[in-house]
Amino acid sequence: MKVPAKARVDLDAIGANTALLRERAGGAEVMAMVKAEAYGHGLIEAGRAALVGGATWLGVARLAEAVRLREAGVTAPTLVCLGVPGEPYEEAVARDVDLAAGAIWLIEEIVTAAERAGRPARVHLKADTGMSRGGTGERDWPALVDAALKAEAAGHLRVVGVFSHLACADEPGHPSVAAQLGTFTAMLEHAERAGARLEVRHLANSPALLTLPEARFDLVRPGIAVYGLSPVPELGSFGLRPAMSLVADAALVKRVPAGSGVSYGHAYHTERETTLAVVPAGYGDGVPRHGSNLLEVLAAGRRRRIAGRVCMDQFVIDIGDDDLSAGDEILLFGPGDAGEPTAQEWADALGTISYEIVTRIGARVPRVYTGRAL
Numbered sequence: 001m002k003v004p005a006k007a008r009v010d011l012d013a014i015g016a017n018t019a020l021l022r023e024r025a026g027g028a029e030v031m032a033m034v035k036a037e038a039y040g041h042g043l044i045e046a047g048r049a050a051l052v053g054g055a056t057w058l059g060v061a062r063l064a065e066a067v068r069l070r071e072a073g074v075t076a077p078t079l080v081c082l083g084v085p086g087e088p089y090e091e092a093v094a095r096d097v098d099l100a101a102g103a104i105w106l107i108e109e110i111v112t113a114a115e116r117a118g119r120p121a122r123v124h125l126k127a128d129t130g131m132s133r134g135g136t137g138e139r140d141w142p143a144l145v146d147a148a149l150k151a152e153a154a155g156h157l158r159v160v161g162v163f164s165h166l167a168c169a170d171e172p173g174h175p176s177v178a179a180q181l182g183t184f185t186a187m188l189e190h191a192e193r194a195g196a197r198l199e200v201r202h203l204a205n206s207p208a209l210l211t212l213p214e215a216r217f218d219l220v221r222p223g224i225a226v227y228g229l230s231p232v233p234e235l236g237s238f239g240l241r242p243a244m245s246l247v248a249d250a251a252l253v254k255r256v257p258a259g260s261g262v263s264y265g266h267a268y269h270t271e272r273e274t275t276l277a278v279v280p281a282g283y284g285d286g287v288p289r290h291g292s293n294l295l296e297v298l299a300a301g302r303r304r305r306i307a308g309r310v311c312m313d314q315f316v317i318d319i320g321d322d323d324l325s326a327g328d329e330i331l332l333f334g335p336g337d338a339g340e341p342t343a344q345e346w347a348d349a350l351g352t353i354s355y356e357i358v359t360r361i362g363a364r365v366p367r368v369y370t371g372r373a374l
């Protein structure tokens with residue numbers, strides 16, 4: 001079916017990026033983070049492509065994401081990183097999904113679920129080593145470890161992992177990184193001294209994996225780098241290849257006179273008689289409205305700025321006297337091969353991070369896959 005706007009996802013790029021990350025991880029295993037539809041790339045397809053590339057674990061934020069992986073037949077060890085009250089943890093236990101626990105109330109919920117499921121839950125204890133987001137801090141850590149090991153002794157769960165998350169790994173040399181690493185090591189040692197027999201210790205996200213060898217431990221958890229976007233843009237691409245291209249076919253091309261006000265609010269006026277092209281992708285598809293009169297796209301081989309406001313379903317570009325017909329493809333962003341902007345370039349123009357650009361591409365935009373998945 002022909003669709004006016006689509007996100008092309010290059011599964012070979014995801015596979016190759018994962019292979020590169022696995023290489024850079026030394027001996028550590030790779031958990032590909034596939035939360036939020038694999039950062040917009042498609043949970044199932046991207047997850048499978050990462051497994052082809054050598055990831056041996058998958059990581060998600062919500063239990064529902066893990067359940068979808070299992071329903072699609074993906075059996076790789078999968079960790080739900082975000083524990084919230086009232087999730088159907090029994091289903092996680094039944095489907096052999098690993099759970100993060102960073103609070104005693106959560107361990108209690110998981111124990112209840114495991115009792116109902118009739119088998120032990122697999123749990124990774126979550127340490128707050130200085131990000132002050134999820135997990136238990138150093139002061140309350142002994143109590144969490146104690147509660148988990150008691151539940152383990154009672155047969156309700158297996159403490160398979162200890163993990164934490166870094167706040168500033170994308171700023172190499174930030175003093176908090178070394179501090180978090182030290183705290184993590186101390187909290188790990190406490191858990192092991194208390195009797196935890198861990199399968200995996202894990203801390204590193206993409207930037208730490210690529211810039212901080214000491215942070216690798218047994219398992220690394222890259223997200224953005226799997227999709228080919230640099231976790232530390234100032235340090236270059238690390239040899240990664242962007243997997244997503246956002247493309248749209250011109251809906252309408254027409255000549256307009258000089259002085260024409262374009263789109264809502266007339267935030268753009270044509271300087272002379274010119275050709276406008278209507279591009280069928282808008283903020284309803286994830287094109288940021290803050291990109292009005294700002295973001296560039298590639299049309300007829302040339303960079304063109306969005307003319308006026310981005311609308312819900314469309315925006316306009318002024319292509320001068322260039323030759324373009326309705327139905328011709330316009331590249332919004334991609335790996336940059338043809339001179340199109342990258343998601344990083346859009347992010348820089350908008351004052352955000354590439355993560356947000358690809359993740360916000362909406363459900364209305366079909367993902368079209370090229371390359372190989374399992």
Ligand SMILES: *Cc1c(COP(=O)(O)O)cnc(C)c1O
Nearest residue numbers: 033081165205206221222223224
């Ligand atoms: C999202 C996430 C990651 C991956 O972070 P990137 O910066 O995309 O590599 C790693 N660990 C946890 C717990 C996460 O939530």
